[in-house]
Amino acid sequence: MATVTLAKALNEGLRKTMENDPKVLVMGEDVGALGGVFRVTDGLQKDFGEDRVIDTPLAESGIIGTAVGLAIRGFRPVCEIQFDGFVFPAFDQIVSQVAKMHYRSGGHVKLPITIRIPYGGGIGAVEHHSESPESYFCHTPGLKVVTCSNPADAYWMIQQTVANDDPVVFFEPKRRYWDKADVEMTGTAPMPLWKARVARPGNDLTLIAYGPMVKVALDAAAAAAEEGKSIEVIDLRALSPIDWPVVEDSVRRTGRAVVVAEAPSYASLTSEVAARLQEKLFYSLEAPVLRVTGYNTPFPPSRVEEDYLPDLDRVLDAVDRSLEA
Amino acid sequence: MPDPTPPAVTATPTVAGPELVQLLTPEGERLEHPDYAIDLTDDELFALYRDLVMVRRIDTEGFALTRQGELSLWASLQGQEAAQVGAGRALKPGDYAFPTYREHGVAYCKGVDPVTLLGLWRGVSQGGWDPHAGEFHLYTIVIGSQTLHATGFAMGIQRDGGDGACMAFFGDGASSQGDVNEAFVWASVFNAPMVFFCQNNQWAISEPLERQTRIPLYQRAQGFGFPGVRVDGNDVLAVLAVTRAALERAREGSGPTLIEAFTYRMGPHTTSDDPTRYRLSADVEAWKLKDPIERMKVYLARSGKADHDFFDQVEKEADDLAAHIRAGCLALEDPTPLSIFDNVYAEGSSLLDEERELMSSYLAGFAEGSHR
Numbered sequence: 001m002a003t004v005t006l007a008k009a010l011n012e013g014l015r016k017t018m019e020n021d022p023k024v025l026v027m028g029e030d031v032g033a034l035g036g037v038f039r040v041t042d043g044l045q046k047d048f049g050e051d052r053v054i055d056t057p058l059a060e061s062g063i064i065g066t067a068v069g070l071a072i073r074g075f076r077p078v079c080e081i082q083f084d085g086f087v088f089p090a091f092d093q094i095v096s097q098v099a100k101m102h103y104r105s106g107g108h109v110k111l112p113i114t115i116r117i118p119y120g121g122g123i124g125a126v127e128h129h130s131e132s133p134e135s136y137f138c139h140t141p142g143l144k145v146v147t148c149s150n151p152a153d154a155y156w157m158i159q160q161t162v163a164n165d166d167p168v169v170f171f172e173p174k175r176r177y178w179d180k181a182d183v184e185m186t187g188t189a190p191m192p193l194w195k196a197r198v199a200r201p202g203n204d205l206t207l208i209a210y211g212p213m214v215k216v217a218l219d220a221a222a223a224a225a226e227e228g229k230s231i232e233v234i235d236l237r238a239l240s241p242i243d244w245p246v247v248e249d250s251v252r253r254t255g256r257a258v259v260v261a262e263a264p265s266y267a268s269l270t271s272e273v274a275a276r277l278q279e280k281l282f283y284s285l286e287a288p289v290l291r292v293t294g295y296n297t298p299f300p301p302s303r304v305e306e307d308y309l310p311d312l313d314r315v316l317d318a319v320d321r322s323l324e325a
Numbered sequence: 326m327p328d329p330t331p332p333a334v335t336a337t338p339t340v341a342g343p344e345l346v347q348l349l350t351p352e353g354e355r356l357e358h359p360d361y362a363i364d365l366t367d368d369e370l371f372a373l374y375r376d377l378v379m380v381r382r383i384d385t386e387g388f389a390l391t392r393q394g395e396l397s398l399w400a401s402l403q404g405q406e407a408a409q410v411g412a413g414r415a416l417k418p419g420d421y422a423f424p425t426y427r428e429h430g431v432a433y434c435k436g437v438d439p440v441t442l443l444g445l446w447r448g449v450s451q452g453g454w455d456p457h458a459g460e461f462h463l464y465t466i467v468i469g470s471q472t473l474h475a476t477g478f479a480m481g482i483q484r485d486g487g488d489g490a491c492m493a494f495f496g497d498g499a500s501s502q503g504d505v506n507e508a509f510v511w512a513s514v515f516n517a518p519m520v521f522f523c524q525n526n527q528w529a530i531s532e533p534l535e536r537q538t539r540i541p542l543y544q545r546a547q548g549f550g551f552p553g554v555r556v557d558g559n560d561v562l563a564v565l566a567v568t569r570a571a572l573e574r575a576r577e578g579s580g581p582t583l584i585e586a587f588t589y590r591m592g593p594h595t596t597s598d599d600p601t602r603y604r605l606s607a608d609v610e611a612w613k614l615k616d617p618i619e620r621m622k623v624y625l626a627r628s629g630k631a632d633h634d635f636f637d638q639v640e641k642e643a644d645d646l647a648a649h650i651r652a653g654c655l656a657l658e659d660p661t662p663l664s665i666f667d668n669v670y671a672e673g674s675s676l677l678d679e680e681r682e683l684m685s686s687y688l689a690g691f692a693e694g695s696h697r
């Protein structure tokens with residue numbers, strides 16, 4: 001057991017995969033001597049050398065495109081995209097090549113590539129450093145998408161992701177990088193990568209969240225409990241595919257669901273959750289499925305980001321509206 | 326496996342020669358160059374010195390305001406003043422500049438009030454200035470994108486009969502991006518009136534130049550079919566001369582030029598960076614001896630062109646500018662929550678009208694006390 005930040009947990013998880021599998025490579029901008037701008041790869045180059053921890057030229061399309069070649073050659077590249085807003089130069093490689101290679105090759109070519117992306121707002125950053133682009137990747141068949149919300153998941157999920165034979169986009173909630181928790185680092189992973197987790201049990205309503213918003217949802221559930229409301233919180237963890245049985249079992253029981261995410265709502269992952277619940281659980285629902293999300297604008301200047309991002313009040317407001325419906 | 330580390334390409338030029346255009350040595354000695362003559366009046370020299378000092382002061386203020394919590398981030402240009410003033414002063418009305426996020430000095434030369442730049446760094450806007458007013462486009466943070474925009478703009482100049490040229494700023498790191506290489510291709514095959522101005526400050530955050538190239542960057546141009554030149558980026562006279570020539574070439578229809586301004590990023594990448602993790606302070610010390618302002622000062626003083634009064638006067642003006650920046654920064658107003666819906670579209674959107682309405686009544690609920 002060790003008390004670590006989420007960033008350190010990722011670092012330890014990466015270290016372990018590199019120790020266990022000599023084919024694992026880390027590549028990206030500033031991942032070497034600097035250890036990444038968030039220090040997630042701190043010390044890895046020193047310990048595993050420049051052949052395995054590669055400071056790449058400054059070109060995201062190049063990072064992912066060469067990772068494809070390395071993967072074809074039998075390596076397991078773990079690519080770091082420095083910030084959410086900088087993944088788009090690599091979008092073509094990810095969507096047209098990474099996502100489709102296994103399908104196109106009739107299963108002959110596996111691409112076990114991990115694409116790590118720090119995402120989301122809340123750190124007062126300048127533009128392009130606070131975005132939540134997960135829906136683009138969830139929308140792309142052939143990609144899997146996961147995100148962690150706490151240090152323990154960070155530690156185990158990154159290892160499970162790297163071990164996975166499919167390309168996986170691994171979103172890291174950057175505003176939670178400095179959150180600390182006790183993490184059991186020995187033994188085996190406490191749960192499969194593709195399982196959603198009931199983060200707090202409850203009976204009256206299900207709050208569905210992931211990544212940075214899990215903490216907000218838990219805080220909201222705790223505040224609601226003081227008013228006698230019993231809220232269940234589900235941490236999705238896997239965003240594509242979603243672990244529907246866990247989500248549906250919960251909502252079937254509570255009859256009410258509120259979905260929370262930082263990303264804009266329009267044609268998004270939260271749309272997907274709402275649509276699915278309506279399709280599958282129409283007769284169990286006591287209220288419309290509500291969503292609390294970022295607004296459908298570009299991420300705003302940091303001095304108004306608190307008004308843009310879902311917070312405790314907005315989540316509780318939606319909880320009340322659902323319970324009153 | 327062969328050593329994957331490329332050889333150093335930084336060590337090459339420190340003195341004038343075929344590899345490096347220099348008109349003023351680090352010691353303040355005036356040189357002549359066969360291709361790049363420059364003949365400036367004393368007043369023009371004074372003005373350049375003044376620019377250098379002002380631009381450094383803008384930077385020092387930006388840095389200080391960040392340390393004091395008034396800005397959330399600052400990208401320092403310290404060490405790159407001559408590159409930016411030389412390039413900025415070569416631009417004429419009608420010429421358009423597309424900057425990165427570090428071109429505070431070019432903005433100054435283009436007449437953009439430094440306070441205007443602070444909105445982005447304070448988090449009250451995402452730039453927000455009118456690029457057409459100063460012929461100075463918004464800062465572009467996504468590395469390399471603006472080189473294509475500039476090239477397209479230059480193609481527009483070609484097509485609407487304008488007589489200006491366009492200049493794209495970018496860094497040594499950016500030279501690896503696909504966008505930049507595509508911009509080279511476009512500008513070349515369309516013979517666009519472009520100047521690609523690369524400030525090679527030796528670093529892309531923690532990555533040294535060798536991680537981006539095995540040949541001097543200016544030599545890349547040849548492969549794309551246009552000339553490249555490396556200039557001492559800490560020598561404002563040389564940068565001015567080289568950039569003027571490139572702009573003139575572009576304006577007269579002879580196509581693009583790549584200028585590599587060989588310089589050094591004296592500070593951290595931004596105020597969030599810790600360069601002690603990846604570079605030696607001895608390197609920084611060595612570059613201090615090539616300071617762009619010091620060499621102009623020595624030249625002006627030694628040649629008897631300027632005296633103490635002049636230098637004191639410039640310092641005083643810099644103090645005034647600093648006071649203006651500080652007061653202007655503190656006076657920048659926070660945006661209102663509802664303003665996040667402004668300007669997403671030129672013609673509005675029913676979706677956003679609805680969301681604005683929702684936010685508005687949600688916020689009104691707080692005022693009425695119906696929210697907790």
Ligand SMILES: Cc1ncc(C[n+]2csc(CCOP(=O)(O)OP(=O)(O)O)c2C)c(N)n1
Nearest residue numbers: 029086466467468496497498499528529530
């Ligand atoms: C597409 C993209 N990838 C990554 C980044 C993060 N980033 C910001 S500045 C920078 C280094 C840029 O180096 P260089 O082009 O040399 O310009 P300099 O900062 O030295 O002026 C990086 C990697 C970014 N802004 N955009």
Ligand SMILES: [Mg+2]
Nearest residue numbers: 496497528529
């Ligand atoms: Mg640079």
